[in-house]
Every structure is written in structure tokens, then in C-alpha cells.
Amino acid sequence: MIAVKQLEIGYRKGKHPVSVFSNMNMSLDAGDLVGLMGDNGIGKSTFIKTLTGNLTPLSGEITLNGKSITQYSAQELATQLSVVVTEKIGGFNLSVWDVVAAGRTPYINIFGKLSEDDEAIVIKALKQLNLLPLKDKLIDELSDGQRQKVMIAKSLAQQTSVIVLDEPTAFLDHSSRHHLFSVLKQLCTEQGKLIIVSSHDLELMKTYINRSVTMAEGNRLEVL
């Protein structure tokens, strides 16, 4: 499903490329719950941004279903791969419904009107994460754990085969972390989604993941 070949990730400072990690090779399949591990600053978020098309690879390539992600249009990629980032969202009257419905953005018209089918998909995503009773609540009124679930529901509404989560447990307590990971595990086993999740919680990762990608100093990459 996802193949990474001789990938070098980083960013550009003016015209000069700044390499963060290089020589990355891996192959990830549908149904995998992949734990992305490594110390702070090693390049996990840069890898995730590259994987989701927010940064372009410095060299090498990432293919998704046999096609390089740089060849996907933004709209096409949005129907294949969704992301949950660490940054909290809120304000502007954003309700749970609004955020989950945003997952339908790649499929709806320019005026943002949801069809009946779109609404059914949003409701299904809310139900899957037990968020339906909260649908009219403002995002600002939710706990951190509930917010993360809303963002995952947004990814479900986006109907992508790949979901990437950057540090989703950063603001969560012990029980919320376990609940979140059990939801992710369920999505992999029942719906065959490929989920890539970065976290520093090694114990939690070991309990739930079935694949691991560890990034270490000296561009050492361990894929199990």
C-alpha cells in the first residue's frame, strides 16, 4: 500500500535543502497499525508531513498504491490519506459536527453543501467513535481525549484507506490513551485501514501495534 524508497526528508531554507533523515526504506500494508518511534527532533513529524504531502521529499520517493504521492493532486490525495496532527483546533463556533463534516471536503461542492449521503457518512463516523450525543457541542467544550476522537472521526468521514496520526496521545491521560489505541486497533482489524501513529509511549505502542518503525541517530531506521 505504502512503499518508501531511498527517501531523504527535510526542508528548504531559501534554496538550500536541509536534510533531517535519509536512506529510508519500508513497505507498509493495509490492516497494519504502525508505531512510529524515535527521540524528539529525530524527524518523525517531518516524515509525517512528507508522507501526507505537506513537504516534498528532498530525494527518493513515497508511493501510495503504486503511484508517487507527488503525482497525486491535493484533492486526490485527500481521498486516499488523512491526518490527525498534534495542534489543537477550536474557536470560531466549530462544533463536533462541523469538524467531522470537514472530512467530506474532498467530495462536496465549492459551497460546502453536504448531500444526504455525506450526512449519513458523517453520522456513521460519529457513531463509530460514540460521539453522536456530542455532535452539537463546541470543540472548545470537549476534553482532550474527546477532541482526539473527533479528529479521528473526521478521518473516518474522509473515507481514506490510510490514516496518519502525529503524537495523538500527547495531551491524554492513561485511560484515554488506551481507549484511543484500542479504537485505532479496531479500525485496522475491522476495516483494513493502514494506520501510522507516532508516540513516545513505548509501552502503549508495544501493547497495540503490529508493526514498528524506529528512527535513530545516524539515519538508522529499524522497521519490524
Add this chain to the structure above:
Amino acid sequence: MTKQRFIATTIYLMLLIVALITCDLCFGSVNLFSLDRSDPLFQTILYDIRLPKTLTAVVAGSGLALCGLLMQSLFRNPLAGPYVLGVSSGASLFVAVATMLISSVNISGFYFMGKSIVTLFSIGGAFFVTLIILMVSRKNKNNVTLLLVGLMVGQVLGALQGLIEFMSSADNLKTFILWGMGSVGSTTLTDVWFMVPVFFAAVIAGFFLIRSLNAILLNEQYAQNLGVNVNRLRVTIIIITAMLVGVITAFCGPIAFVGISVPIASRLFFKTSHHLHQMVFCLLLGACVVLAADVICQLVSNQLMLPINTVTTIIGSPVVIYLLFKSKLSVG
């Protein structure tokens, strides 16, 4: 927000606009009802003075509110607005430069050329400042920093404008000062036809951005991952804002408060984040606010037109502060 509630609210706001337009046309130093309809004075007052003023109030109010909404959504910052972030100051400075140039080369007799130059300069000034603010916002995501940079840019441009005013003739200085206070009462119907196409083009362009604006409220990374071309969205918003603020400022002067407060009030009153609803409400509410301000100006002083900025700021700012304190909801 349900479809029924959206339609009902839209109808209420439209009725309010009709009522305010009627008041704005009727109130003034001359009582229109005391004149015969066939009286040339009636025709002159209604069609040459009051109608342009009323239409200008609608265009200016709606346009500035739309700009405020677009800027607040793009920067995800409820404090953003054309006046606060210095965009109006950029337009003002460039209008001052254009006025100086026109008076120095003596083309003031050529109405269209003069108006076109002033308008183009005004758009250029607004565009210039919006670009600066956008570059700052990309370097530094902090809302307070963005606001402070906007205020500082506004101060610098204001100082430069002061310098130009200091060097200008007595006639030009008087024009600058009166224009700088903001007014919808100094336009002609020809000026209105200048503004209307730009206004409608901006509104139509704004409606085409609704899906992208809804997505960018999450954040830029999410919006991009949802298929939004964020760079194209930024450029489109800069162009819309610069065109609207430029044109409105060229004809009405820098109008304070409307661009920042109407989107805030709209979010507090109508409790929706969807940009189809917000855009319609901001356009209607913006027109209501400037029309109401103009009516108040007439009521307070029949003989001497008060500057519109005085009313929009004195009445509007406390209302927004009250709404912010009263509401437990976050607006940004």
C-alpha cells in the same frame, strides 16, 4: 444551523436593511415629505445626494464585513480586520500620495482619470500591506504578534501620511482630514457605479471560497490534507481584500470597526461556523451597521454630517466588548 433558521434570519436581516435604507433616505437636513415629488429639489436631494449615500453605505458596510470575515478565517484570528491590521492605513497613505500627484500635475479636472488613479493607488496600498501581514503570519503564527505588527505597520503608514499632509496645501490638507474621518456622504452615483462591480466580483469570488474557508478553520495542515490549495486561497483572499478595501477607502475614507466587529458579532449572534451562513450574515449585518451609523449621524446632527467613524467606533466597540463578556463562547 438549520436551513429554516438560516432562511428566517436572512429574511429578518433583509427586512432590517429595507427599514434602514428607508430611514437613511428620509432623514436629513431637508424633510423630503415637505417637498412635492415633481419639485427639482426633491429629485436632486433624493437621487444626487441621498441615494448615492445610502448605496455607498450598503456597499461599504457589506464589503468591509466580508473582508473582515475572510481575513479572520485565513489567519484564524478574530482580531484580524482591514483597519486593525493596517490594510486601510496602506490604502489611505497611497490615496494621499495619489491626491498629491493629481494636484501637482493638475489633472483634477479630469474626473474619471483622477478617480481611477486614486482608486488604483488605494488598491495598491491595501495590497502592499496585506502582503506584509501575510508574510508575517507565515513566519510567526502568534496571534498577538500578528496584531502588533499590523498596528505598527498602521502607525508607520499613518506617520508617513501625516508627513504628506504636513507638506500639502491648505486645500489638500482639509480634504485629507475630512476624508480620513470616513464618510459615505461624499459620493456621487457615478462613484457608486465605480464601486458596485468590484463589490459584486468580490462577493461572487468569496462564495466560491466557502468550502476552502470551512476547511481552513481547522488549520492549514488539515486544510491542505483535505484537498484545499492553501496558497491559491491565500492569494485569492489577498486580491479580494485589497480590491474591496482599496475601492471603499478611496471613496469613503478609512472606515473603522466594521471589518473586525461585524464578523465577531455575526459569530456571537448566529452561532455558526459555516461560511455560507457567515458570509450572508456578514454582508447583511455589515450593511445594517453602516446604514444605522449613517442614520444616527443624521439624527444627532441634521445640519452638519458627523464623521461615520465617530459613530461606528463609539457605539460599536462597547457593543462588541459587551457581547464578548456576555458570551461564554470563544470567537476565535
